[in-house]
Amino acid sequence: MTADLTAGIRSWLADRGLDPDEPNLRDTPARVARAWAELTSGYDQDPAAVLERTFPVDRSDGVIAVTGVPFTSCCAHHLMPFTGTATIAYLPVAGAPVAGLSKLPRLLDIYAHRLQAQEQLTHQVTEALDTYLKTEGSACIVRAEHGCMTQRGIRKPGAAMVTTAVTGRFATDPELRAQLWDLHRGG
Numbered sequence: 001m002t003a004d005l006t007a008g009i010r011s012w013l014a015d016r017g018l019d020p021d022e023p024n025l026r027d028t029p030a031r032v033a034r035a036w037a038e039l040t041s042g043y044d045q046d047p048a049a050v051l052e053r054t055f056p057v058d059r060s061d062g063v064i065a066v067t068g069v070p071f072t073s074c075c076a077h078h079l080m081p082f083t084g085t086a087t088i089a090y091l092p093v094a095g096a097p098v099a100g101l102s103k104l105p106r107l108l109d110i111y112a113h114r115l116q117a118q119e120q121l122t123h124q125v126t127e128a129l130d131t132y133l134k135t136e137g138s139a140c141i142v143r144a145e146h147g148c149m150t151q152r153g154i155r156k157p158g159a160a161m162v163t164t165a166v167t168g169r170f171a172t173d174p175e176l177r178a179q180l181w182d183l184h185r186g187g
């Protein structure tokens with residue numbers, strides 16, 4: 001599979017009228033294959049394993065959030081990068097064990113290292129939180145710039161896509177949702 005990609009890139013360079021053996025291009029097919037292995041490494045990782053390890057806490061009945069989490073992903077439509085930041089939040093069932101803080105960005109990174117639509121990425125994060133932790137709801141807000149929209153096609157640098165996913169009490173309680181947006185804005 002990696003060999004096919006390497007051969008494909010080499011053939012594309014040649015078709016484009018370039019010399020695949022010139023010094024700057026000689027190792028490019030192998031580099032591209034390595035880069036794509038990294039960009040799609042999330043298919044080999046299990047989100048359940050990330051949230052498996054939890055910790056008991058005396059009180060865990062408020063919103064737990066991590067904000068401003070930078071990420072990079074790749075759009076399934078054009079295979080171009082999209083980059084931005086996310087807010088990830090959940091409301092644990094009172095008294096339930098909580099996940100380690102770093103596990104929320106780890107969860108995002110697993111899904112981001114798959115070929116994505118931003119809406120899907122956003123929902124996959126909340127689905128995983130609700131599936132693998134005891135929550136009364138979860139939320140994810142993603143803001144990102146898509147290379148396929150900023151560097152080619154319509155070419156609108158600076159235009160960002162914002163997507164949200166809310167479940168449980170975040171979906172039904174307006175006060176919680178307002179609190180979520182305050183947290184997202186850094187309040």
Ligand SMILES: Nc1nc2c(ncn2[C@@H]2O[C@H](COP(=O)(O)OP(=O)(O)OP(=O)(O)O)[C@@H](O)[C@H]2O)c(=O)[nH]1
Pocket residue numbers: 075076077116117118119146148149153154
């Ligand atoms: N909803 C959504 N659309 C995306 C995402 N990433 C890329 N796209 C869009 O995918 C669409 C693909 O549209 P097509 O018409 O098949 O492809 P295209 O001719 O390259 O379209 P243009 O980008 O408009 O030039 C484009 O409108 C992209 O902006 C994403 O994460 N979510």
Ligand SMILES: [Zn+2]
Pocket residue numbers: 075076077078079080146148149
């Ligand atoms: Zn795209």
